Amino acid sequence: MSSTDNTISLPESIRTLLSDRNSNVLFYQESDLSAEHNFGSSFLIALDNKILTVTDQKIVQEYSLDELLNLKNDELTGGGRITANTRYGIRHLIYYSNLYVPHFSEAVRVLSHFLENNRLPPHENFKTGYCPKCNYPLPDRESCCPRCIPKMKILSRILSLMKPYKISVFLLSLVSAIGVALQVLLPWFTKMIVDEVINSNHTDKLFIYTSGMIAVGTLYFIARLINIRLTALISARIVCDLRNTLHSVVQFLQLRFFNRRQPGEITGRIMHDTGELLQFLVEGMPFLLINTFSFVVISILLFKINWFLTLLVFIPVPLLVTGSAWFWRNLHPLFLREGSLIGHMHSFLNESFQGLRVVKALSKEHHRIDQFIDINRNLSETQIKTQTIFGCFNESMFFIMSCGVTLVWYYAANMITSISPQMTLGDLFAFIGYVWLFYGPLQWFSVILNWMTHAFSGAERIFEIIDSSQELRDPADAVELPSINGDIEFNNIHFSYERGKETIKGISFKIKAGEIIGLVGRSGAGKSTIINLLTRFFDPDSGEILIDNHAISRIKLMQLRQSIGLVQQEPFLFNATIAENIAWGFGDQIAFRQIVEAARAANAHEFIIRKPDGYDTLVGDGGITLSGGERQRIAIARAIILNPPILILDEATSSVDNKTEQQIQEAIHLFMKGRTTIAIAHRLSTLRCADRLVVIDNGTIVEQGTHEELISRKGLYAEMADSYTKANNLQTISWN
Amino acid sequence: MHKPVLFKKGDQLFARVMEDESPVTVVLARFSMGFRSEIVILHQEREIALLDGIHELDEISQKFAMEELRNNYLIPRIRKINKAEVYLGNRYIHAETESGKRCFIVKNPFVSIRHIDPDGLLFRDTIGNMYYIDSMATMDKYSRKQLNKIQ
Numbered sequence: 001m002s003s004t005d006n007t008i009s010l011p012e013s014i015r016t017l018l019s020d021r022n023s024n025v026l027f028y029q030e031s032d033l034s035a036e037h038n039f040g041s042s043f044l045i046a047l048d049n050k051i052l053t054v055t056d057q058k059i060v061q062e063y064s065l066d067e068l069l070n071l072k073n074d075e076l077t078g079g080g081r082i083t084a085n086t087r088y089g090i091r092h093l094i095y096y097s098n099l100y101v102p103h104f105s106e107a108v109r110v111l112s113h114f115l116e117n118n119r120l121p122p123h124e125n126f127k128t129g130y131c132p133k134c135n136y137p138l139p140d141r142e143s144c145c146p147r148c149i150p151k152m153k154i155l156s157r158i159l160s161l162m163k164p165y166k167i168s169v170f171l172l173s174l175v176s177a178i179g180v181a182l183q184v185l186l187p188w189f190t191k192m193i194v195d196e197v198i199n200s201n202h203t204d205k206l207f208i209y210t211s212g213m214i215a216v217g218t219l220y221f222i223a224r225l226i227n228i229r230l231t232a233l234i235s236a237r238i239v240c241d242l243r244n245t246l247h248s249v250v251q252f253l254q255l256r257f258f259n260r261r262q263p264g265e266i267t268g269r270i271m272h273d274t275g276e277l278l279q280f281l282v283e284g285m286p287f288l289l290i291n292t293f294s295f296v297v298i299s300i301l302l303f304k305i306n307w308f309l310t311l312l313v314f315i316p317v318p319l320l321v322t323g324s325a326w327f328w329r330n331l332h333p334l335f336l337r338e339g340s341l342i343g344h345m346h347s348f349l350n351e352s353f354q355g356l357r358v359v360k361a362l363s364k365e366h367h368r369i370d371q372f373i374d375i376n377r378n379l380s381e382t383q384i385k386t387q388t389i390f391g392c393f394n395e396s397m398f399f400i401m402s403c404g405v406t407l408v409w410y411y412a413a414n415m416i417t418s419i420s421p422q423m424t425l426g427d428l429f430a431f432i433g434y435v436w437l438f439y440g441p442l443q444w445f446s447v448i449l450n451w452m453t454h455a456f457s458g459a460e461r462i463f464e465i466i467d468s469s470q471e472l473r474d475p476a477d478a479v480e481l482p483s484i485n486g487d488i489e490f491n492n493i494h495f496s497y498e499r500g501k502e503t504i505k506g507i508s509f510k511i512k513a514g515e516i517i518g519l520v521g522r523s524g525a526g527k528s529t530i531i532n533l534l535t536r537f538f539d540p541d542s543g544e545i546l547i548d549n550h551a552i553s554r555i556k557l558m559q560l561r562q563s564i565g566l567v568q569q570e571p572f573l574f575n576a577t578i579a580e581n582i583a584w585g586f587g588d589q590i591a592f593r594q595i596v597e598a599a600r601a602a603n604a605h606e607f608i609i610r611k612p613d614g615y616d617t618l619v620g621d622g623g624i625t626l627s628g629g630e631r632q633r634i635a636i637a638r639a640i641i642l643n644p645p646i647l648i649l650d651e652a653t654s655s656v657d658n659k660t661e662q663q664i665q666e667a668i669h670l671f672m673k674g675r676t677t678i679a680i681a682h683r684l685s686t687l688r689c690a691d692r693l694v695v696i697d698n699g700t701i702v703e704q705g706t707h708e709e710l711i712s713r714k715g716l717y718a719e720m721a722d723s724y725t726k727a728n729n730l731q732t733i734s735w736n
Numbered sequence: 737m738h739k740p741v742l743f744k745k746g747d748q749l750f751a752r753v754m755e756d757e758s759p760v761t762v763v764l765a766r767f768s769m770g771f772r773s774e775i776v777i778l779h780q781e782r783e784i785a786l787l788d789g790i791h792e793l794d795e796i797s798q799k800f801a802m803e804e805l806r807n808n809y810l811i812p813r814i815r816k817i818n819k820a821e822v823y824l825g826n827r828y829i830h831a832e833t834e835s836g837k838r839c840f841i842v843k844n845p846f847v848s849i850r851h852i853d854p855d856g857l858l859f860r861d862t863i864g865n866m867y868y869i870d871s872m873a874t875m876d877k878y879s880r881k882q883l884n885k886i887q
Contacts, residue, residue, distance in 0.1 A: 038835040099863055
C-alpha cells in the first residue's frame with residue numbers, strides 16, 4: 001500500500017508513533033519484510049522534512065532531507081532493498097520481496113524527485129499481488145484469482161460460444177430428450193413381456209411387444225447417431241472457431257504479453273486447452289445434459305413403480321457420491337503428476353534430439369539414456385498407481401451398486417411372493433432395468449464435474465489470451481503520410497518492460513533523413529529497446545517518437561512498419577522457398593524480378609542461383625538448410641524489398657564469419673545510401689561508416705559524436721573501443 | 737594471492753587487498769549449493785576474488801561476509817509445509833519458514849522446483865521469490881506428503 005494523501009490509511013499504531021512529530025505524512029510505502037528480513041510489514045515514510053523507516057512499530061532509521069544525497073534500488077536474490085547514500089555513508093533503508101519490486105522502484109522515483117525538487121510527483125499505485133476476496137496470492141499481479149474465478153461466468157461464456165450454432169444446439173437438445181424417453185421405454189417392454197406374455201400366457205401379444213422393442217431400439221439407435229453427429233459438429237466447430245480466434249488474437253497481442261510466457265505455453269493453450277474444452281464439449285456436456293434429464297425421469301418412474309423399493313435404491317447413493325469424490329481426490333494429484341511428467345518427458349526428448357551432436361561429441365549417450373530411464377520409470381510408476389486406483393474405483397462403485405440391486409431383489413422377491421403381492425415380476429424386471437440406468441451415470445457425476453473444472457480452467461486460460469491487451473493498431477486519428485523521408489526524433493522517452501523497472505530513462509535525440517547512426521553500448525544498455533519502440537513493438541510509457549514530425553502513434557501502423565526495413569541478429573525464415581521468404585506475406589504483389597533485385601542488393605543472388613532449385617529452394621524449419629550468412633542475406637533481401645526509407649540493423653552481422661560479414665557489409669553499404677539507418681553492433685568496426693555514434697548506458701544517452709570525437713573524450717566509448725582493440729589483437733595473436 | 741580483508745563503514749562493506757580499499761559486495765558463485773560453497777567478492781560488478789568458501793577469510797571478515805550474504809539472498813528456509821493445494825494448475829504451498837508463514841504459488845514443478853545438494857529442494861514462485869528445504873530426509877512426514885501431492 002502506498003499513499004500520498006495523508007496518514008489515514010496508515011495503521012493506527014504507526015499513526016500514534018508519528019503523532020508527536022507535528023509533521024504531515026507525504027508518502028509511504030509498505031513492505032512485506034521486516035528489518036531482519038522476516039515476513040511482516042515495515043514502512044518507508046516521507047514526512048515534510050524527513051524520510052524514515054518503521055518496523056515492528058519502532059522507528060528504525062530516520063534522516064532529514066539534507067542528510068540524504070540519493071536513493072537507489074538494489075536488486076537482490078529473492079527481492080530487493082532501498083539503499084540511501086547519506087552524509088554518513090551508505091545505509092540500507094528497507095528490504096522487500098519480489099512482490100514489492102514495482103512498488104519500491106516507484107517509491108525511489110517519487111522520493112528522488114522529492115529530494116531534488118521538494119515536492120512529490122504524481123505516482124502510480126500498484127496492486128498488492130493478493131486476491132482481495134480470499135487473500136491468497138495471485139499467480140501474477142494482473143491475473144485473476146484461480147480460487148475465486150466465478151464458474152458460472154465461465155460456463156455462460158462457454159455457452160455463448162454456441163450462439164452461431166443455436167439451431168444445431170436446439171436439435172441436439174431435442175434429440176437428447178427423445179433419446180432419454182426412448183431409453184426409459186425399453187424396460188417397460190420387458191415388464192409387459194414378463195407380465196402379459198410369459199405370466200399370462202398371451203403369446204399373441206409377444207410379436208407386438210418385441211416389434212415395439214425393436215422399433216424403440218431402432219429409434220434410440222437413430223437418435224444416438226444424430227446426437228453423436230450433432231455433438232461432433234457443434235464441438236469441433238466451436239473449437240475450430242476458438243483456435244482461429246486465439247491464433248488471430250496472438251498475432252495482434254502486445255509483445256509485452258510474451259515477456260513472461262514461453263512460446264510453448266501459448267502453443268499449449270491453443271492446442272491442449274482447446275483440446276480439453278473440445279473433449280468436455282463432446283463427452284462431458286452431453287453426458288451432463290442427458291444424464292441429469294434421465295436421472296430425474298427415471299427417479300419419477302421408480303417411485304411410480306414402487307416407492308418403498310425406490311427408497312432402498314437411494315440408500316447407496318450417498319456412498320456412491322462420497323466414494324466417487326474420495327477416489328477422485330486421490331486420483332487428481334496422480335493425474336496432475338502424470339501430466340507434468342509427460343510434459344517433462346516431451347521437453348527432455350526435444351532437448352535430446354536438438355542436443356544430439358553435443359551428447360555425441362562428449363560421448364555422453366549413456367548418461368543421457370540413464371536420465372531418460374529415470375524419467376520414464378517415474379512416469380510408468382505414476383501410471384501404474386493411477387490405473388490401479390482407477391480400476392479400484394470402477395470395481396468399488398460396481399460393488400456398491402450391486403449391493404443396492406441385491407437389496408431391491410431381496411425385498412422385491414418378498415413382495416412378489418407374499419400372499420397379497422404388491423408388485424408383479426414384470427414390475428421387478430422393469431425396476432431392475434431402471435435401477436442400472438439410475439446408478440450407472442451417478443458414479444461418473446463427480447468425475448465429470450471435476451472434468452468440467454479442468455475444461456473451465458482451460459477455457460479461462462483461453463479467455464485470458466482473448467481478453468489480453470491488443471496492439472493499439474490505428475487510433476481514430478491515425479494518418480497515412482504521402483511519403484516518409486526518414487527524419488526521426490526521440491523526445492524524452494521513458495519505457496519499462498516490467499512495471500517499476502525502467503529500461504529507457506528519458507532518452508532524447510534526433511536523426512536527420514539519410515543519416516547513418518550507430519547505437520553503441522554494453523549488453524542490456526537499452527539499444528534494442530530503442531529499436532523496439534521505433535518499430536512500435538512496444539509503446540513508450542511517456543514521451544514521444546516522431547517520424548517526419550509526426551508522432552508514430554498517429555501514423556498508420558502498416559505504413560510505419562513497411563517504411564522500416566529491420567534486419568535482426570537471428571534472422572527468422574519460414575519453412576518455405578527462398579523466393580517466398582524474400583517476398584514473404586506479399587505473394588503475387590511482388591514480381592519475381594523485384595525478388596531477384598532485392599537478392600542482388602543483399603549479395604544473395606549468387607549463392608541462390610548456385611543451388612539446384614534456385615529461388616525455389618526450400619529452406620526448412622527456421623532456414624535450417626542454409627548457413628548463417630545465407631539466412632542473414634535473405635533476411636536483408638526481405639528487409640529491403642519494399643525499398644524502405646528507414647533501415648535498422650540490429651547486430652545484423654554479429655553471428656557470421658569475417659568473410660560473410662564483409663559480403664553482408666558490402667550489400668548493406670550499397671543499400672544504406674540515402675536512407676536513414678540505425679545500426680547496432682558489438683563489433684565497433686562494423687560502425688565505421690556511421691555519421692554519428694550514440695552511446696547508451698543503463699537506459700540513458702551518455703555520449704554522442706563521431707568515432708574520433710568520442711575517442712578523444714575518453715568516456716565509455718573510448719573504454720569500449722580500447723577493450724575491442726585489445727580483444728582483436730588477442731584474436732590476431734592467437735590465430736597467428 | 738592476497739586474501740581480501742573485509743570491514744564495514746556504515747552499511748557498506750569494504751575489502752582491503754594489500755593497500756587498496758574498495759566498496760564490495762559478496763555473492764555466492766553457486767547459490768543453490770548454499771553458504772558453504774564458493775564466494776565471489778565483487779567491486780562494481782568486477783571480481784576481486786573467488787574463494788572456495790567463507791572459511792578462507794579471517795574470522796572478522798567471515799562474520800561480515802556471512803552478514804552480507806544473508807542480506808543479499810532473501811531465501812527463507814522452509815521448516816514445515818502446512819498445506820499444498822491445486823487450483824487451475826497453480827500449486828499453492830502454505831509453508832512455515834524461518835522468516836514466518838508464507839503462501840506461494842508454483843506452476844510447473846519441473847521448472848520451478850529444483851533439487852539442491854544433498855537432498856534439498858529450491859522453490860521459485862510465480863513472482864520470482866525463492867524458498868528452500870535443506871533436507872527432505874529431516875522434513876516431517878506430513879510435509880513430505882503435502883509436497884508429494886503437488887509434485
